[in-house]
Amino acid sequence: MRQAARSYSVQLAIIGSGMAGFAASVFALDRGIKTAQVGNTGAVAYTTGYLDLLGGDQHSLLTDPWRALVELRQHEPRHPLARIGEQEIRTALARFTHAVSEMGIAYTSPGETNLMALSPAGTLKPTCSVPRTMLPGIEAMTQGAPTLIVDFDGLKGFSAAELVANLRDSWPELRAARIAFPDLPPGQVYPEVMARALEVSTNRDRVAELIRPLIGNAGAVGVPAVLGMHNPDRVQQALQQLLGVPLFEIPTIPPAVPGIRLREMFEQCFPERGLTLVPQQKVTRIDLTDAKLRLSLRDSYGEVEILAQAAVLATGRFLSGGLFAGRNGIRETLLDIPVTQPAARSEWYRERYFDRRGHPLNRAGIEVDDHFRPLDAAGRRLDPRLFAAGILLAHQDWTRQRCGAGVAIASAYQAVKGAVEVIGQGSAATRG
Numbered sequence: 001m002r003q004a005a006r007s008y009s010v011q012l013a014i015i016g017s018g019m020a021g022f023a024a025s026v027f028a029l030d031r032g033i034k035t036a037q038v039g040n041t042g043a044v045a046y047t048t049g050y051l052d053l054l055g056g057d058q059h060s061l062l063t064d065p066w067r068a069l070v071e072l073r074q075h076e077p078r079h080p081l082a083r084i085g086e087q088e089i090r091t092a093l094a095r096f097t098h099a100v101s102e103m104g105i106a107y108t109s110p111g112e113t114n115l116m117a118l119s120p121a122g123t124l125k126p127t128c129s130v131p132r133t134m135l136p137g138i139e140a141m142t143q144g145a146p147t148l149i150v151d152f153d154g155l156k157g158f159s160a161a162e163l164v165a166n167l168r169d170s171w172p173e174l175r176a177a178r179i180a181f182p183d184l185p186p187g188q189v190y191p192e193v194m195a196r197a198l199e200v201s202t203n204r205d206r207v208a209e210l211i212r213p214l215i216g217n218a219g220a221v222g223v224p225a226v227l228g229m230h231n232p233d234r235v236q237q238a239l240q241q242l243l244g245v246p247l248f249e250i251p252t253i254p255p256a257v258p259g260i261r262l263r264e265m266f267e268q269c270f271p272e273r274g275l276t277l278v279p280q281q282k283v284t285r286i287d288l289t290d291a292k293l294r295l296s297l298r299d300s301y302g303e304v305e306i307l308a309q310a311a312v313l314a315t316g317r318f319l320s321g322g323l324f325a326g327r328n329g330i331r332e333t334l335l336d337i338p339v340t341q342p343a344a345r346s347e348w349y350r351e352r353y354f355d356r357r358g359h360p361l362n363r364a365g366i367e368v369d370d371h372f373r374p375l376d377a378a379g380r381r382l383d384p385r386l387f388a389a390g391i392l393l394a395h396q397d398w399t400r401q402r403c404g405a406g407v408a409i410a411s412a413y414q415a416v417k418g419a420v421e422v423i424g425q426g427s428a429a430t431r432g
């Protein structure tokens with residue numbers, strides 16, 4: 001006999017568990033909305049942990065994201081960030097970083113200028129907010145302070161020597177050293193394993209013993225981002241105390257601990273705050289025809305349906321499966337929403353990979369109205385209850401413009417704001 005689907009009835013359904021989906025959940029919980037979120041692992045596990053607002057254009061890296069936003073509104077009025085007021089972007093970022101810090105990973109408050117943060121290769125990246133565990137590195141670099149960078153035997157994709165070589169001209173007092181992480185077999189070691197090991201105090205003691213003799217005149221020590229999985233600030237403080245100098249993290253190449261940390265923290269905190277989370281699953285169908293939106297999916301216990309007054313689509317791009325690139329063009333995968341894209345496949349890329357204008361493919365995405373509701377081929381909103389957020393949106397190139405988290409967080413804020421109005425009207429109609 002076929003088992004009946006498990007059914008959840010909520011006010012808001014959020015589809016996707018990347019930065020935009022998580023931000024939408026933060027804003028929905030803030031407003032006391034009964035919410036369900038569905039999504040599996042996506043691009044969030046690849047991020048550095050830095051939250052970029054707007055850090056680049058065709059010509060250069062940008063120091064003042066707020067001034068750059070004013071210019072973006074003039075030159076790229078269809079860019080998602082250009083369609084959101086400055087005050088709303090400020091509120092969204094401030095609220096998001098505050099909520100994340102409160103849940104357990106301390107982030108710096110967004111300021112008036114970008115921070116120049118370290119990349120794994122020792123280049124600099126303009127970003128708006130960083131995990132607190134990474135801030136002392138930016139401070140040491142700004143002061144040119146004598147600093148030691150330590151890496152680990154067998155760790156691929158992060159080399160203290162490379163980082164030092166690339167930064168030496170601007171930071172002469174930088175040195176590199178390598179240690180073997182205690183008890184890990186020789187060969188390849190993984191950041192996630194080291195991060196979980198450093199949650200244990202005896203492992204911190206042993207790592208500190210190996211680093212201490214190398215410190216010399218260094219006023220700070222940098223390590224790859226492995227300082228704990230669930231409580232990075234506490235792990236940093238404890239190890240820092242053992243070393244006697246400020247300690248900081250530098251992101252590694254993906255998949256990276258800072259993104260995995262965020263995902264694990266949200267997955268733990270959201271249900272505690274009343275959100276219905278269906279992790280590691282994908283919505284397979286949305287039915288827009290009934291009085292409530294009906295989302296269908298399947299988990300290991302069988303069919304699940306979610307009935308919602310409104311929904312936010314935050315399914316990302318190719319890496320996360322929100323967009324699919326085929327021989328005949330690019331499709332949105334869940335509702336077949338029209339995708340703005342180059343006219344022909346031959347126009348997806350420019351000839352030179354590093355062309356400063358970027359590749360047209362990277363600006364493909366779905367169109368939305370001023371309330372962030374997806375549009376159909378005729379430019380009409382698809383459904384008044386359906387909203388969209390994140391890098392699924394057209395007219396932005398998050399890699400080149402260094403605006404990934406900014407687009408995700410600010411558009412999620414707008415989408416939830418729109419959804420609240422729909423939900424309010426629904427509740428008023430029900431009461432009436």
Ligand SMILES: Cc1cc2nc3c(=O)[nH]c(=O)nc-3n(C[C@H](O)[C@H](O)[C@H](O)COP(=O)(O)OP(=O)(O)OC[C@H]3O[C@@H](n4cnc5c(N)ncnc54)[C@H](O)[C@@H]3O)c2cc1C
Pocket residue numbers: 015016017018019020021038039040041042043044046047048049050051052053254281282283284314315316317319320321322334389390391392398402403404405406408
């Ligand atoms: C290597 C790398 C490094 C990055 N570094 C930075 C950085 O330093 N700073 C920065 O600001 N940004 C960075 N980003 C970008 C950042 O990760 C993205 O901008 C941001 O994650 C976009 O969020 P999103 O939620 O729109 O999409 P995604 O993060 O792609 O999330 C989409 C989610 O939707 C889910 N999904 C897809 N289809 C369905 C479905 N049918 N049902 C349910 N769920 C579905 C996916 O599983 C995924 O969880 C980086 C990205 C990468 C790949």
